[in-house]
Amino acid sequence: SQQGEEDPQALSIQEGENATMNCSYKTSINNLQWYRQNSGRGLVHLILIRSNEREKHSGRLRVTLDTSKKSSSLLITASRAADTASYFCATDTPSGYSTLTFGKGTMLLVSP
Amino acid sequence: DAGVTQSPTHLIKTRGQQVTLRCSPKSGHDTVSWYQQALGQGPQFIFQYYEEEERQRGNFPDRFSGHQFPNYSSELNVNALLLGDSALYLCASSVIHLGNEQYFGPGTRLTVT
Numbered sequence: 001s002q003q004g005e006e007d008p009q010a011l012s013i014q015e016g017e018n019a020t021m022n023c024s025y026k027t028s029i030n031n032l033q034w035y036r037q038n039s040g041r042g043l044v045h046l047i048l049i050r051s052n053e054r055e056k057h058s059g060r061l062r063v064t065l066d067t068s069k070k071s072s073s074l075l076i077t078a079s080r081a082a083d084t085a086s087y088f089c090a091t092d093t094p095s096g097y098s099t100l101t102f103g104k105g106t107m108l109l110v111s112p
Numbered sequence: 113d114a115g116v117t118q119s120p121t122h123l124i125k126t127r128g129q130q131v132t133l134r135c136s137p138k139s140g141h142d143t144v145s146w147y148q149q150a151l152g153q154g155p156q157f158i159f160q161y162y163e164e165e166e167r168q169r170g171n172f173p174d175r176f177s178g179h180q181f182p183n184y185s186s187e188l189n190v191n192a193l194l195l196g197d198s199a200l201y202l203c204a205s206s207v208i209h210l211g212n213e214q215y216f217g218p219g220t221r222l223t224v225t
Contacts, residue, residue: 033213040200042116043155043216088154099145099168100204100214102154 006089006106014111019076021106023089024069030092032065033100034074037086046074046087079110114139116205116217124223125193133188133220137205143167144186145214146178147202155202161186162208190222198224 007022023032031050035043049056049065049072056063062075076083086107090100117136125131137144143162147155157170161180180186184205190197200221204214 042202042218045213045215048213099157099160104154
């Protein structure tokens with residue numbers, strides 16, 4: 001079953017614009033992670049934010065986490081055509097050995 | 113330093129057949145997890161191996177089985193293939209006690225006809 005739900009399902013923007021994707025989840029978490037996937041191939045880890053953190057930055061990426069609302073957002077600033085990909089949030093729940101539960105993803109298209 | 117590798121890249125099988133997919137984890141990683149990703153969906157957790165044992169299992173039937181070897185590499189076996197088993201199979205490796213940042217391989221695309 002899917003824990004996270006990304007919104008929107010698809011996003012189309014121009015190069016240089018910012019892209020914001022949201023993720024909602026249902027149960028308590030240890031951490032939340034964002035991944036990128038190009039053309040149905042392997043997933044690339046972007047950023048991990050722990051349940052006691054509220055905001056994290058990595059290069060052009062900014063992630064926020066609101067555990068009271070069970071939601072997270074990923075902001076990509078100054079988008080480039082190379083950012084075109086599907087983006088997934090994944091939650092790691094505090095239940096024994098850690099495993100990831102993914103949402104359905106947001107498909108981002110950045111046009112030159 | 114090689115990342116996670118998977119073989120084969122693509123595979124076409126017929127309903128009822130059996131398939132074995134292989135994964136070599138990133139150097140220094142001791143845990144391997146397998147995921148199934150159907151077209152247009154997010155990955156779904158199949159199972160996780162650590163110390164050569166299945167530690168966690170998702171909602172998949174017993175037709176899906178696996179193995180981890182002493183060198184931490186892993187195999188995923190699927191018996192009695194169904195059309196619905198067609199998907200991208202992803203292997204991810206991690207270190208068991210390091211916050212579960214997982215590194216994914218490129219995947220094996222399985223088509224069942």
